[in-house]
Amino acid sequence: MRLAGARRPGARERPRAGRRRSRLGRRRGGRAQGRVSAGGTGRPVLPSAARLFPPPPRQSRNEACGSPVTEFPPLSRGPVAGLRTEEIGFAGLGDLALAESPGARAEVLARTILAVFDDYYDRFRAMAPLAKAAFETRDWPRTVALSAERLSIYSVSIAILAPLLHAAVPELGRESGFWAKVEAHYLGLIEGRYEADLAFAFLTSIRRKVFEDEWRPVAYSYPAGRPGPAAVRRETLARFAADMPVPAEIARQILSVPAFGAEWRDRAGDERLLAEAIGRAAAGIEPGCRTVRVEMARCGFFRNRGAYLLGRITTPSGRSAPLLVALLNPPSGLHVDAVLTDSDELQFVFSTTLANFNVTCPYYHELAAFLFELMPKRPVGVHYSSIGYNHLGKIAVMNEIVGEQRRTGERLGTAVGFRGTVAIGFSMPSSRYVMKIIRDRPSDGYKWGAFPGVEKVLDKYRLVHEIDRAGSMLDNIIYYRVKLDRRAFAPELLDELLAEGGSTVSLLGSEVVFRHLVVQVKLVPLPVFLETASPEAARLAVLNLGDCIKNNAAANIFNKDLDGRNYGVNPIGKVYLFDYDAVEPLTSVKVRTNTDREEGEEGIPDWYFEEGTVFLPEEMLPGLRIDDPELRRLFRTAHADLLTVAYWEGLQRALASGKVPRVRSYPEARRLARPDAAAA
């Protein structure tokens, strides 16, 4: 971590944790240089000149619809309401007493695990219709609760069942061949099911938990006995065809796909506007085309206060554009808010930096494949995660990384950019991912006093995975007990991993075993990006950096290490925070100013001695590592509010009172132009 707003490492004093008001604790030389302090800082602060009622937080430039940001959740998860796993686990295991042979016991165990999986999967699937109903009835707290429950239900089921199995089936730990028997029975039981791969992944998760075993990607081929891909695809996508100009009738059919049970504000008007938008997109990809085909996923995508319909527009020459219809349901009624037809814009709506979608379609492979066709710049594994199949996404991502390595023969080496003091980042040159581990101890240059330990840092990464990342923080996939081929590592990296992360990394024959491994999508670290970017791209990145900081804040996430090195730029120019060891709830931060100063003890401001994180917004700019004076000016002008106490305190008040700012996920310009738009 680095100090927010800090100069280059070494250029300023490191704040000490827990500094108190004391003559011994004061700094010499007048002005303290601390922008954000993990411990205390101190010097007098005059009553702030901040306005009592600051303007509401500005909406981010790169976003535009309506998804409320959830509040900062506690680190520990509560039980999932109504989960029957424990009940089922006990009931199933009762039959073990009757089963005498190892084969019979293995079968009972396989059936028990499958019953728990079925319970989990039933509940998981029930959540999408519930999310749809919550959207229709505007039950927003329910929507947020469902989204949180959906994220945790898989791991909670496993966490409950694994110790039960351990206690009830002692031979699990003793007899090495017993698990193979369980697996063989289980495979027989799930054969032919559509969700067999998910069921199998569930078994391996249980196995990993029971054995505290190393983790290995589940390579499970499509099981036979369920509809083949073509048949399923026909069921997954609805198809429409029309002559140009596109008639409103086509739009009517598209809007009927999820059969919304809510009152429309002006359905006929929406049908007309949607048809026009489709026609414009078709003409855009093939000027003068006479006909158009539209394929729509036969489901609704629900997230926070929004619902989305997803499809593709194809012209006679075979050119195509994605189609995303964004709907809102405010008290004035259900309506189409925006229509998007650009892949990069869709990519942002489907970003895993936002909450997952609840999707009313069970065919997750076909949906993930369709999403990949529409947004090919994102790895396919990430598409599974964006529709809530995080575990399959996790497997797909690991398979992709292993596949990338086999295909390119590249080796894992230290990631491009600054070496972290807390983490070691590594990747392959053409990989789409970065992996990292947390060091046993921070390296020189660590600025935050006592190191809280590897687990506490991982907790922060887990926390960010579990919240709505407000379109501004990368998701983290955390693997436990994963092993990778030793030959994939550059020797210097391997030496560093073993030396600096010995409690996490070890060698096991030809494998490197990790107790934890964080994987994120690879970005270009901001300072590296700015070194080579065109002036236009650099300007956009600097503007997006400000938006990113604002969206972090709207999610109640404050990165006290406000240093440009912790932010990265993706292929479509968006900026995200990727380093989480210095994140804190914004509501716990003390926002202070240097400009208004009370007479304090020997000219030292009171905040210098305050406990906790003290943040001086006016001093944040130097730390962002925007070296070009023109770009710095641009940031200062476009994001002047970020440099004020009023902005941050206003946001803190909004968060504290539950008035959580909305995060928008598509550009304002894509909203449908209506005569009543101002009123909406």
Ligand SMILES: Nc1ncnc2c1ncn2[C@@H]1O[C@H](COP(=O)(O)OP(=O)(O)OP(=O)(O)O)[C@@H](O)[C@H]1O
């Ligand atoms: N998602 C990512 N995309 C690209 N590079 C990354 C990513 N995550 C990490 N890196 C690289 O790995 C390095 C270390 O990662 P990270 O910033 O998380 O470490 P850290 O020790 O927490 O940093 P700090 O010392 O600022 O606390 C980064 O400086 C960057 O070069």
